[in-house]
Amino acid sequence: MKILKPLMLIFFVSLLTTSCFEDNDDNQISTNEINDFVWKGMNLFYLYKDNVPDLANDKFSSDEAYASYLNSFSTPEDLFESLIYQRTTVDKFSWIVDDYIALEQSFSGISTSNGMEFTLFLQPNSTTKLIGIVRLVLPNSDAETKGLVRGDIFNKVDNTELTIDNYNSLLSRSSYTLSFANYNTNGTTENTDDTIEPLNKTITLNKLEYNENPIFKSEILTVNGENVGYLMYNGFTANYDTQLNNVFGNFKNNNVKHLVLDLRYNPGGSVNSAILLASMITGQFNNEVFSTEEWNSEFQAAFEQENPELLINRFKNTLDGNLINSLNLSKVYVIALESSASASELIINSLDPYIDVIHIGENTAGKYQASTTLYDSEDFTREGANPNHTYAMQPLIFKSLNKVGKTDYDNGLTPDIDISESYLNLGIIGNENEKLLALALAEIEGSTTKTNKIKSENTRKLKPIEDSNSFNRFNNSMYLNKQLPASLLNKINFEQN
CATH class of the missing domain: 3.90.226.10 (2-enoyl-CoA Hydratase; Chain A, domain 1)
Structure with missing residues (x-):
């Protein structure tokens, strides 16, 4: 008996759970219908397919086994991540999105941005507190309009001091207020006596649709x-x-x-x-x-x-x-x-x-x-x-x-x-x-x-921690x-x- 490769296994909705998503037209689609797309696409295209046992062509002995496998993942994201080969060392760059419209806009240079690019560093003599240094201000952006310039230093967002634990949530907001500071070297060449001195200056930035000219x-x-x-x-x-x-x-x-x-x-x-x-x-x-x-x-x-x-x-x-x-x-x-x-x-x-x-x-x-x-x-x-x-x-x-x-x-x-x-x-x-x-x-x-x-x-x-590209x-x-x-x-x- 010939068996089709798993990529072409017939998809039986009756074998799947009823977990559903709703699209923009309020139509329901089962989680496993999307999971089916995820597995088949990865089985066909993924660079490291040969290194992922769950992507093997002979992984499933029957349609029922395949359906049961898909059913074991509650979200498409969970299935996708389970198929990534050595996420922290080899494949750090594959991803899945639930909105390909935003993805396509990003590839054409359109994104949501306030126009500030920055790098985050550990504050001197601290293992948790951060400062941000503006490295680029995009033209015709909210940041440029508000007077932000390359080299500006900030240490607070919405009056909360930036730390290792909170920077992602604070800087991911669509609107936030930066509090600026001065980096004082105290006239020495060593970092041990460096200090961060708050300035009486704030700017509120808003992320808007922005078409970036590279x-x-x-x-x-x-x-x-x-x-x-x-x-x-x-x-x-x-x-x-x-x-x-x-x-x-x-x-x-x-x-x-x-x-x-x-x-x-x-x-x-x-x-x-x-x-x-x-x-x-x-x-x-x-x-x-x-x-x-x-x-x-x-x-x-x-x-x-x-x-x-x-x-x-x-x-x-x-x-x-x-x-x-x-x-x-x-x-x-x-x-x-x-x-x-x-x-x-x-x-x-x-x-x-x-x-x-x-x-x-x-x-x-x-x-x-x-x-x-x-x-x-x-x-x-x-x-x-x-x-x-x-x-x-x-x-x-x-x-x-x-x-x-x-x-x-x-x-x-x-x-x-x-x-x-x-x-x-x-x-x-x-x-x-x-x-x-x-x-x-x-x-x-x-x-x-x-x-x-x-x-x-x-x-x-200074020790870099993250930069704005990661957002x-x-x-x-x-x-x-x-x-x-x-x-x-x-x-x-x-x-x-």
């Missing part, structure tokens, strides 16, 4: 008589690819000979946007291998048999049918910190075999896996999604390798020049005196004296919109044992 700053500077392009790029957002190309058009028209790419706060985003950016930086490698993909064993085998080219991402020279603006550089200076993740790391890792990539900053986040959005439809795409709920999954589906096979950088990418921001003297983004940009310009100039002076500046050793569950993603061939999906879905 192109935060672009400038043209001059070093040794040659033009240097500077670009702070804060997210790989496909909706802004044309604007990004326009920036490089300006660089090209102004005969830019060097580029400083600032990805210090960039948590990632679209793989396609990363390919385009790398192609704009270079241009001389059109159609050569930018990166390759490694999927779970079933998908990998199917790709290799059906169409191996689908495992390769190549440099491009066009956008929407038009030639892109490329600088044909053989060297690029990339500012990247611990908060630089996924597609930001993909840029560094994939360009490295081709040109000289000078990484200035810190070890990056260490995310080399990509994900895709799975919907509850026959082929897991948006079209035909179950109208009775808005659950979607964003599981890891492949890991990226550069041309020479480098991947699995769990501890991040190591900088060529190890340096951190001066948190108590952040400087102005895009200004040639801002510490990290100044170092890049000194390297371009070839001034060892300037480089050593910047690196030797005393930086207060957006859709951040730190590297996602791919790839149309999988129907024949490939059918081969996996309908294969019989």
Whole structure:
């Protein structure tokens, strides 16, 4: 007797419990109907499927056994988490959402934000109390309107002192009041006598729908008589690819000979946007291998048999049918910190075999896996999604390798020049005196004296705890919109044992 793979087991509602959700139209849908979508999607796509026994194709001996398994999870979130491989060490980035509309808006650059980006640190001489330092204020946001500036320090939210235990709940609110403070070094180089002194200043911030342009700053500077392009790029957002190309058009028209790419706060985003950016930086490698993909064993085998080219991402020279603006550089200076993740790391890792990539900053986040959005439809795409709920999954589906096979950088990418921001003297983004940009310009100039002076500046050793990217569950993603061939999906879905 032939038995269909578990992916295609017939779903018997009569075997399931009656636990239900209500959608926006007050239609009830059973928990297990969503659980069925979760298991089937993970069984098909999940990168680490081979490492999760509950995702094995022969896990269930009958339809009844499968239904009983689904019935053992009270929520789709519980089932999803049970299928994640080593959540704290390997797969830190897969997630499930109950509102894919918000997810789609986030990928297009739309989110709810007050416009303040920040990093939280332990207060001096404390293991529980925190301070927040504003690292970026987004243009045309509530934070900018209220006068917040980069470098502002706050220690209370809604008149409650920030601590390890309460910061998440306090800063997740849609509206809150910040109380500001001054960091007093008391004129010494040691932290032991540092104090936090409250200021008589508060600001109330409101989170509103905000469409963030990832192109935060672009400038043209001059070093040794040659033009240097500077670009702070804060997210790989496909909706802004044309604007990004326009920036490089300006660089090209102004005969830019060097580029400083600032990805210090960039948590990632679209793989396609990363390919385009790398192609704009270079241009001389059109159609050569930018990166390759490694999927779970079933998908990998199917790709290799059906169409191996689908495992390769190549440099491009066009956008929407038009030639892109490329600088044909053989060297690029990339500012990247611990908060630089996924597609930001993909840029560094994939360009490295081709040109000289000078990484200035810190070890990056260490995310080399990509994900895709799975919907509850026959082929897991948006079209035909179950109208009775808005659950979607964003599981890891492949890991990226550069041309020479480098991947699995769990501890991040190591900088060529190890340096951190001066948190108590952040400087102005895009200004040639801002510490990290100044170092890049000194390297371009070839001034060892300037480089050593910047690196030797005393930086207060503060302990980072968290940054604002963590408050957006859709951040730190590297996602791919790839149309999988129907024949490939059918081969996996309908294969019989």
